Each structure stands twice: as structure tokens, then as C-alpha cells.
Amino acid sequence: MLATSRNFEANARAGLANDNLQRALGLARTGFPVRRRLAVERLPEFEELREAGRAIKDHTLAHLDFYLELYESNVAAAGGKVHWARTPEEARAAVLQICRSVGAKTVTKGKSMVAEEVGLNEFLEASGITPVETDLGEYIIQLRHEPPSHIIAPAIHLMKEQVAETFRAEHRALDPARSLAEPRQMCDEARATLRPRFLAADAGITGANFLVAETGSSIIVTNEGNGDLTQTLPKVHIVVTSIEKVVPSFEDAATLLRLLARSATGQEFSSYTTISTGPRRPGDLDGPEQYHVILLDNGRSRLLGTEFQDMLRCIRCAACLNHCPVYAAVGGHAYGWVYPGPMGAVLTPSLIGVEEARHLPNASTFCGRCESVCPVKIPLPKMMRHWREREFVKKLNPPVYRSVLSLWAWVTRRPTLYHALAELAARALGWVGRYRGRFRSLPLANGWTAVRDMPAPEGRSFHSLWAERHR
Amino acid sequence: MSETRERILGGIRNALGRGALDPNAQAQLRARLAAHARNLIPARAAVLDDAARLDLFIAMAVEAQATVARVGSFSAVPKAVARYLAAENLPAELVMAPDPSLAAIPWERWPMLQIRCGRAEPEDKVSLTPCHSAIAETGTLMLVSGAQTPTTLNFLPETHIVVVRRDQLVATYEDGLDRLRAELGTDKPPRVINFITGPSRTADIEQHIELGAHGPRRLYIVLVEEDRVSGSVEKYEQQEGAER
Numbered sequence: 001m002l003a004t005s006r007n008f009e010a011n012a013r014a015g016l017a018n019d020n021l022q023r024a025l026g027l028a029r030t031g032f033p034v035r036r037r038l039a040v041e042r043l044p045e046f047e048e049l050r051e052a053g054r055a056i057k058d059h060t061l062a063h064l065d066f067y068l069e070l071y072e073s074n075v076a077a078a079g080g081k082v083h084w085a086r087t088p089e090e091a092r093a094a095v096l097q098i099c100r101s102v103g104a105k106t107v108t109k110g111k112s113m114v115a116e117e118v119g120l121n122e123f124l125e126a127s128g129i130t131p132v133e134t135d136l137g138e139y140i141i142q143l144r145h146e147p148p149s150h151i152i153a154p155a156i157h158l159m160k161e162q163v164a165e166t167f168r169a170e171h172r173a174l175d176p177a178r179s180l181a182e183p184r185q186m187c188d189e190a191r192a193t194l195r196p197r198f199l200a201a202d203a204g205i206t207g208a209n210f211l212v213a214e215t216g217s218s219i220i221v222t223n224e225g226n227g228d229l230t231q232t233l234p235k236v237h238i239v240v241t242s243i244e245k246v247v248p249s250f251e252d253a254a255t256l257l258r259l260l261a262r263s264a265t266g267q268e269f270s271s272y273t274t275i276s277t278g279p280r281r282p283g284d285l286d287g288p289e290q291y292h293v294i295l296l297d298n299g300r301s302r303l304l305g306t307e308f309q310d311m312l313r314c315i316r317c318a319a320c321l322n323h324c325p326v327y328a329a330v331g332g333h334a335y336g337w338v339y340p341g342p343m344g345a346v347l348t349p350s351l352i353g354v355e356e357a358r359h360l361p362n363a364s365t366f367c368g369r370c371e372s373v374c375p376v377k378i379p380l381p382k383m384m385r386h387w388r389e390r391e392f393v394k395k396l397n398p399p400v401y402r403s404v405l406s407l408w409a410w411v412t413r414r415p416t417l418y419h420a421l422a423e424l425a426a427r428a429l430g431w432v433g434r435y436r437g438r439f440r441s442l443p444l445a446n447g448w449t450a451v452r453d454m455p456a457p458e459g460r461s462f463h464s465l466w467a468e469r470h471r
Numbered sequence: 472m473s474e475t476r477e478r479i480l481g482g483i484r485n486a487l488g489r490g491a492l493d494p495n496a497q498a499q500l501r502a503r504l505a506a507h508a509r510n511l512i513p514a515r516a517a518v519l520d521d522a523a524r525l526d527l528f529i530a531m532a533v534e535a536q537a538t539v540a541r542v543g544s545f546s547a548v549p550k551a552v553a554r555y556l557a558a559e560n561l562p563a564e565l566v567m568a569p570d571p572s573l574a575a576i577p578w579e580r581w582p583m584l585q586i587r588c589g590r591a592e593p594e595d596k597v598s599l600t601p602c603h604s605a606i607a608e609t610g611t612l613m614l615v616s617g618a619q620t621p622t623t624l625n626f627l628p629e630t631h632i633v634v635v636r637r638d639q640l641v642a643t644y645e646d647g648l649d650r651l652r653a654e655l656g657t658d659k660p661p662r663v664i665n666f667i668t669g670p671s672r673t674a675d676i677e678q679h680i681e682l683g684a685h686g687p688r689r690l691y692i693v694l695v696e697e698d699r700v701s702g703s704v705e706k707y708e709q710q711e712g713a714e715r
Binding site: 024027028031043044045048049052056062063064065066067068069072077078084085086090134135136137140153154155156158159160163183184186187188190191194195198199213214215217223224225226228229232233243248249250251252254255257258265267268269270271272273274275276277278279280281283284285286287295297301302303304305306 | 509590
């Protein structure tokens, strides 16, 4: 997928001015956090499970080479095949080669963020193969030629009227006078439209929430059942996933599954959790004849042993997006690539480079909610700070910003000077604002005063008051 | 391809600052796997006695918008199925898993039920399957694929009926997986293990929960308790509009 993260500031402004987006985000702002909180409150062990989840992922990452090799050998033992891919190009080529080998014309797809990461749909289309997204949210945005704006609710930026408009424009064989006022009607229409596509598909592509090393299994978690139809009906099942999804055992997956649905949608368990191991067995009446796994690295292995290693624990639940005030204000498209919100602010510079994505780690108030709800305790604010440091070291911020920051650093390293300047500023601003008690506008601070008043200081700095009291 | 593989694995080892694990360390990791060591198990279902566990299973399944019926014997299953289909205005036609435990049910006593055995076809409206385990923790059914239990039955039809035996009830996912491994006599899993919690749903449009996105709109669980005296069908379901 082509990144527009460079334009975060303009993207964010556009998001703030988009009424439909703001209404849609208003619904999400309350819905997800409330449901998560209720689910967490019902499970007294939730905090301990977070610790267990973190330990499982840390253990796996410390032995990642071992578990990946074990996983690969068990996939092969079950009759499947693993295709390693270092880059998006290699991943796309592997998928295409499999599709071509069975003469595939159309492929159905379950939701896969790794497939978004490698830009699979555009590539397949350009290669003469029609990809059909089957998750309702993904289907809607595919019709609209938009990228997902959320990692578990890809069409969360849309209101139902927009979806209805899209369906009218795209489902032209249906009665134009039909009612599409309610989500129920659109859901039924998508079901009826997609059912024949499921049945006709030559290959089915899904992602994976987890890979199990011990058995060579892939696990998908869905509510719609689209992933299961995608992987059961066609001749070929292709799993497009990445190296950090592997866990040692079913027991480890079970612990992470207890965290996933509760953190994501606030459900006790998603409707469908499916463990798949290899292709159709002798005697089976259904299931795919071939089972392939595309195992993508795309820069992940480089994060091991660095201050960003903890990011590889991420299980893509989206709790950090759902609890982020910045995401809730600007929406997912502003981030300009596949992964938005706090996890995206850390992962995007890791995968596509801080040069392209330098704004994202700055799109945070550091309120810390993301870290406090993360099911595997990823220290997201700390890692965003690491990226800000790298941005500065690499001289990526504008010169004015850098010189002001350098000046600030110079002053704060000299306490006597700093205190004197602070006292001076407090007195000067206190004197100027002595009648009104606040400022309508201040030079160099228009960003603040354009939308609110700046309170005037009392006239003394905190330090000098403190020193006086303790004399 | 294999060059790519070596470069990825080499890159990982490099980043971790070591070579391939020595045989000793590998043996330790393999021992951890062979033990099927469990992580923290929530007390919710694990500490309950059998009767309370059953109540929890029913309550959680109903909360996930499944309908549960309790019957006293396998011979009461046809009645429970026929009544449910009639109440839901569904045709008395179903496709059934070619499983001996289901074939043993005296279907002939309810001749108006038309039954075909096999995998699901696009035109099938109702399917009936056995299950492997019923997990009390979250009201989840665990189904496994096999020659007698095709996976399409769980997803293609609009209504999925599952017959659960009382002795299939377990507390946790781990218990279900242990039962499966013991039964198969191997750690190699079947092609598919489906954990099913309520019917298919989506909240992709304005976060409205709608049932029946792509999979079944209805999940009907018929729970057979052979120690139960009553021959009647006792039904549990969520009241209209009580969705969570």
C-alpha cells in the first residue's frame, strides 16, 4: 500500500473537518471502550492474563528462529507449504504463483492486515485475478476504493447513509427503489451478493491471528464466518501472515485468545475461532486441496534486539486505537498507511521508515491510555519517544523547530539562567495581563490562542515562591 | 525460496545476538511443548462442580444469542428439532453430518423431518451436527472436522443445530483440547477445529450488532442429558431486544 503518512498534518486537518467522519468516530469513541471495560470487569484474572500474554510473546520472540522452523516443519508434515517472504514483492509473487498454478480467476479474501501491508488486492487485479473482500467492512471499503481506517473495523469511518449510497451505486442489478435505511438491510444485501462469490472462488486468502509452532496450525478469529467460508470452499487456501504471529502451543494461543476478543470488541469470545492444519485429509467431504502459508518478514526481524522489540508482541486487537484521543479526533486515514493509532505510530516508522512516517510518533498526547489497555503491555508512549529521538538525531524535523528545541535544551541545562528567565516571564506576563487575567492572543502561540484564552500567570514563578517559603 | 528462508532466520539470529540454539536449549523448548503446560486458567468455570458448570454453559451460550434446549434422551432429539424448526417458520428439511451418533437417533418417529446426510450444499437451509466438546467458560462449542463431520455444515446453512451430550461438557478450551488429544491418541490435530460461540454476527455498520453476517443466523443447541427424568423439552433463549 502506498503511504501518505508524510501528509499527516493535512490528512488530520481534513479528518477534523469531515462531518461524516466526526459523527462516525463519535459512535466508536463510546462503544468500544465501554464494552471492553465491562468484559474486563467480568474476568477477575484479566490483569494476570495480560502478564501471562506478555510472557508468552517475550518467550517466543527470544526463540523466534526455533519456533518458526518448528512451525514450518509441522506445516509440511500436515501436507501444507510455507513460503518465506522478506519483502512485499516476494509475498505478492508467491501468492500470484500459487493462484496461477491452479488457474485462479477470482479469489475470496478474509480480512488480513498483512495483505493490506503488501498491497495484495491492487497487485492481483493488475495480474488479471479478481480479489473479493468478504468481511462486511472490508467489502464496503473495497467497493469505495478506500483503505481500511481501523484494524478490526475497517469501515468505522462511515455512516450507514454512505454505505447505502455505495451499495446503490455498485449493486446495480437490484431494485433501485429498495429500502436501505437500516444496517440489517445492508447486511442482508451483502450476504446475498457475496454468497455466489464464495461458491465460485478458485482460491481463498485469509490472514492469521496466531500460528501454532507445535502443530503447524493457523488460527483465525472472526465474527461473521466469512473467514471460514473463504478457507473451506475453494480448492486452495492461502494464509498471508507474518513471522511474529507464531506462538509455541495451543495452550499459549488459548491465553492470548482470552485477551484478544475482550480487548478488541469487549466480547467474551468471538463467534468463530478456527484452528486450521493443512489441506483436506483422506475421507474429508470438504475443505481445500492445497494449504499454503506466506510468511512475511518485511522489516520485523530487524526490530529484534532493539528498543522496538516489544512492538512484536502486538496481537492487533485495536484497543490502543479505541482508547486514543488523537485517533478519535482525526480517524484512521490520517495516519496514511495500514496501521493507524498508537500501534501504528510505533509500527509504521519501523516498517516503512521514520523518514516517511516521522509525524506519527508525534501524533500523541502521551496520555498513556494505549499502554494501560494493551493486552500484552506494550510500552507504546515510550517507543513513540524513541522514534521522536531518532527523528531529531536524523535531522528530519524542520530547521526552525530544531533550533527552538536546541535553544530550549541549552537553557534548561543551565538552572540559574532558566529560573531567572522563568521569573522574568512570569512577572512580565503577569503585569501585562493584570486586569483581564488572561490573553486573547499571544505572539508565537496562535495555535493555542486561536481556539482558547491563555490564563495570565500570577506574577511570580513557582520556583521563587517555593524558595521564599523555605527560606 | 530457501535462500530467503535462510536470510530471514539468519537475520533473526543476528538480531538476537546468537547463532542457532544448541541441542540442549532446543531439547528444553521441546520438553515445554510436550508437557502441554498450561498458563493461568481463569477460575470462572474451572472451580465449579458439574451442575454449576452446566448452568454456566447454558447462560453463556444464551448470552451469545444461541438457543439451548435440554432433553432427557437421544430419542427426544427429533421432537426438539421439529418443534424448533416449526416455531422459527423453517422447513422441516435438514442436512445431517454422516456421524454414527446422530444416525442412531430414532428419526423415523418424526417422519415429517426430511433428512439428507453429507456435506452442506448451497441450497441447504438447516444443518445438524454433533460436537466434540462444550466449553462452559464462554458457552463455546468445539467442533472438529473429519470424514463424518464436514466443516461446510457449520457455516453454509442459515440455521445450525448442534447436538451436545452431557458428558462432552468441559470447563475450558484447554480441557477440550486435552480431551481431543486423549481421544485421538496423538498431538496431531484434525484439519479444522472450530470454536463456535453463538451465531454469526457483524457490527461493521455503525457498530449495530446484526446476526447472520455470512455464517448461520441461528445456532440451536440440543443438550442431551440421559440422567434427566423428564421427557419434555426445556428451552432457554434470549428475550427479544435483550442484546448486549
